[in-house]
Amino acid sequence: MNVRKFGSLRRGVLPLWNSILKPRNLQARGLLLGQLSFCIALLFSSSLAFSTFQTSNLTIKYHDPRDKNQLEAVLLAWKNAQTKLLAIGLEPQAVTLETYASAAQFTKATGEPWFVAAVTQGKRIQTQRLGALKTRGILKFTILHEAFHTVQPAKLPRWLAEGLARIFSGENASDPSQTKLEQILATQLNTALEGRNAQISLNQAYWEASRRAQNLLASRGWKSVLNQYR
Numbered sequence: 001m002n003v004r005k006f007g008s009l010r011r012g013v014l015p016l017w018n019s020i021l022k023p024r025n026l027q028a029r030g031l032l033l034g035q036l037s038f039c040i041a042l043l044f045s046s047s048l049a050f051s052t053f054q055t056s057n058l059t060i061k062y063h064d065p066r067d068k069n070q071l072e073a074v075l076l077a078w079k080n081a082q083t084k085l086l087a088i089g090l091e092p093q094a095v096t097l098e099t100y101a102s103a104a105q106f107t108k109a110t111g112e113p114w115f116v117a118a119v120t121q122g123k124r125i126q127t128q129r130l131g132a133l134k135t136r137g138i139l140k141f142t143i144l145h146e147a148f149h150t151v152q153p154a155k156l157p158r159w160l161a162e163g164l165a166r167i168f169s170g171e172n173a174s175d176p177s178q179t180k181l182e183q184i185l186a187t188q189l190n191t192a193l194e195g196r197n198a199q200i201s202l203n204q205a206y207w208e209a210s211r212r213a214q215n216l217l218a219s220r221g222w223k224s225v226l227n228q229y230r
């Protein structure tokens, strides 16, 4: 997951599958029930139909009807994310989550490569098909990770935003203890997280960002680290 800054715009990206260009970039991981009321309305965008599911602070637009089966899991992860955000001093916000019917549709809508799982810009999250995320075991992680990006402090450097988002979601639990990137500069790490360093796989870059973020949290705690970048 990356965070790119375009002015005040925050953008998070969660890599999904192996890149064709970077076959080492395999990243795979994983998610019940809310008592939230919902209404489904069939809407039309150009020629593409999508359904909408709405709760108090999350609007889900899904293009594949089968993704209805994943809504419970999304809501549970979202509820979990709200609780965790409050615990670290971040105020949950109303968010729109749009999930596409295929990797091709996702790529067309976001401009991101097919192996990216999700993108967050401001309060808008765009993801691959929910069923695909579920199959790959990363649905819960994706929701938590992107929820963090929707409210992260604006001045977080990219590497730290990605590291914290991965720790927040729990994705880092199975990371290797050594990344072989321990000595690189933060600027190099940022470049690698953007996929612009052919020598470094995205996975490696995410592991290293998480390792550094974890060290910061261990010495200072969430609130101190976050407050520094508000």
Ligand SMILES: [Zn+2]
Binding pocket: 001, 002, 003, 012, 013, 014, 145, 149, 161, 162, 165
């Ligand atoms: Zn991210």
